[in-house]
Amino acid sequence: MKALVYHGPGQRAWVEKPLPTLQLPTDAIVRITKTTICGTDLHILKGDVPEVPPGLTLGHEGVGVVTATGSGVSAFKPGDRVLISCITSCGKCPSCRRGMYSHCEDGGWILGHLIDGTQAEYVRIPHADGSLHRIPADCPDEEALVMLSDILPTGYECGVINGEVQPGDTVAIVGAGPIGLAALMTAQFYSPAEIIMIDPDPNRLEVAKVFGATRGFAPAVAVAEILRLTGGRGVDAAIEAVGVPETFELCQELIAPGGRIANVGVHGRSAALHLEKLWARNITIRTRLVDTVTTPQLLKTVQTGKLRPAQLITHRFPLSEIMRAYDTFSHAAREKALKVILANDGPTG
Numbered sequence: 001m002k003a004l005v006y007h008g009p010g011q012r013a014w015v016e017k018p019l020p021t022l023q024l025p026t027d028a029i030v031r032i033t034k035t036t037i038c039g040t041d042l043h044i045l046k047g048d049v050p051e052v053p054p055g056l057t058l059g060h061e062g063v064g065v066v067t068a069t070g071s072g073v074s075a076f077k078p079g080d081r082v083l084i085s086c087i088t089s090c091g092k093c094p095s096c097r098r099g100m101y102s103h104c105e106d107g108g109w110i111l112g113h114l115i116d117g118t119q120a121e122y123v124r125i126p127h128a129d130g131s132l133h134r135i136p137a138d139c140p141d142e143e144a145l146v147m148l149s150d151i152l153p154t155g156y157e158c159g160v161i162n163g164e165v166q167p168g169d170t171v172a173i174v175g176a177g178p179i180g181l182a183a184l185m186t187a188q189f190y191s192p193a194e195i196i197m198i199d200p201d202p203n204r205l206e207v208a209k210v211f212g213a214t215r216g217f218a219p220a221v222a223v224a225e226i227l228r229l230t231g232g233r234g235v236d237a238a239i240e241a242v243g244v245p246e247t248f249e250l251c252q253e254l255i256a257p258g259g260r261i262a263n264v265g266v267h268g269r270s271a272a273l274h275l276e277k278l279w280a281r282n283i284t285i286r287t288r289l290v291d292t293v294t295t296p297q298l299l300k301t302v303q304t305g306k307l308r309p310a311q312l313i314t315h316r317f318p319l320s321e322i323m324r325a326y327d328t329f330s331h332a333a334r335e336k337a338l339k340v341i342l343a344n345d346g347p348t349g
Helices: 039-046 142-148 151-161 178-190 202-211 219-229 245-254 295-303 319-330
Strands: 002-006 012-016 028-036 062-069 081-084 122-125 132-134 170-174 194-198 215-217 235-240 255-263 284-286 313-318 339-343
Touching: 002 319, 012 319, 028 142, 062 122, 062 142, 081 142, 132 295, 142 151, 142 295, 142 313, 142 339, 151 178, 151 255, 151 295, 170 178, 170 219, 170 245, 178 194, 178 202, 178 235, 194 202, 194 219, 202 215, 215 219, 219 245, 235 245, 245 255, 313 319, 319 339
Parallel strands: 170 194, 170 235, 194 215, 235 255, 255 284, 313 339
Antiparallel strands: 002 012, 028 062, 028 122, 028 339, 062 081, 081 132
């Protein structure tokens, strides 16, 4: 089979690899039908995630069809259409029993990180019963469901839930990329009064307004404009959705007394924490790796049409053109790219 392989910082290749095989009774093999590229994959390629070994297949998002299951898999069988969670969960360890699947003692974020991932024609899924979701027969467009593997639960859990967004809140989301837009879409579940998007790209700010943002500002003017709008107070919740020091520090400048800062971005460098300004302001700062505990809830909202993740898709490629897809996604501002979909329409054998 073909797979997108990481060969160290700045190096990737579309190469032939052996088909994955069942290694444990709880494994399943899935033939990928749709996958995508995540901002985290770009962080890996920049060298921000040094534990990723050279030779690893990247990717942690996708939908597909089960082709084989181990004897310990009870919830799925060959032929089932499934959504692949970006987080692998054994369902039995202390962390999983607390709903902290990201800290599973035999899983967590391992796909495309510590074991071969989904940017390939086939993938092995450990702990399949806890790491796959059956796609209902009446579910809409399959490619939209790829957004439920990672970015929608990430934006929702790490941004909206950690930011404790409430009715009537003023919310700032720093970064109008796919994760920031996922936070924007799911923040509207809670009816905040204002959702302000901050991004240097005017195109992305316009897209954000279509998705429900009430205002959009460039970072250079965001602090002054938001303080003016809020009477000098700041925002109730600030969601950091980029993963660079400047955006985390911007959230600190925007937050009101008693406010909540929710960090979503993957940080590869240290960011300053200005306790000399925040120590007396009753600020809550929360970090999190997505647990995907909300995936079933989000799947239901997609089924009913209340959440339309297909809006995030801007580009489509055959899986065989993944190198070109990476070039497009890596230059998102120039290409006006949000999420790319890669379709594995080749032979099924």
